Amino acid sequence: DVKVTQSSRYLVKRTGEKVFLECVQDMDHENMFWYRQDPGLGLRLIYFSYDVKMKEKGDIPEGYSVSREKKERFSLILESASTNQTSMYLCASSLYTEQYFGPGTRLTVT
């Protein structure tokens, strides 16, 4: 059974803080993804990675960066959190076509 875990279910941070969201998958998947989900907007791709130390920008990368030092771990970094980054963040991994999602981290920036 594929498992994608995210470090926190809920997170509250202050404007300007540096925020790390961690994602770990246990299925040796090559590909990992970060999306944000907002009501009425669906899921939007922030960054993805197809190999260790490789990363590609998605549709909305501004204000975010990522790190993938190990195959199973993919981190999303908010360098200086802003209130418009309050959202649900979803991590996913895939080997071929099917993406497996974690439960999400609801981040609130105040």
Add this chain to the structure above:
Amino acid sequence: QQQVKQSPQSLIVQKGGISIINCAYENTAFDYFPWYQQFPGKGPALLIAIRPDVSEKKEGRFTISFNKSAKQFSLHIMDSQPGDSATYFCAASSRGGGADGLTFGKGTHLIIQP
């Protein structure tokens, strides 16, 4: 620019009825079209997917219909059940949907009334 348009935004169907959700895309490079189902508090999970070389794919009560010339695809849920109540997302990807991320529609909140 929204590349995958999904409708309706919300849908209420009686138990036993047919639920239909529609999506349209613009990018002709898309070659993989999945549908994801999301329950409250959970991440989305793949429900069914289709590639443009077939016009229809059926898995149990769930069917995708695909119209390449119209650049449209739809999800049909036959004999809809209260347990089908969830949010449904259509999505699309190029390069076979492997290493590339997915472009999602905005979602449809489906309620099946008992």
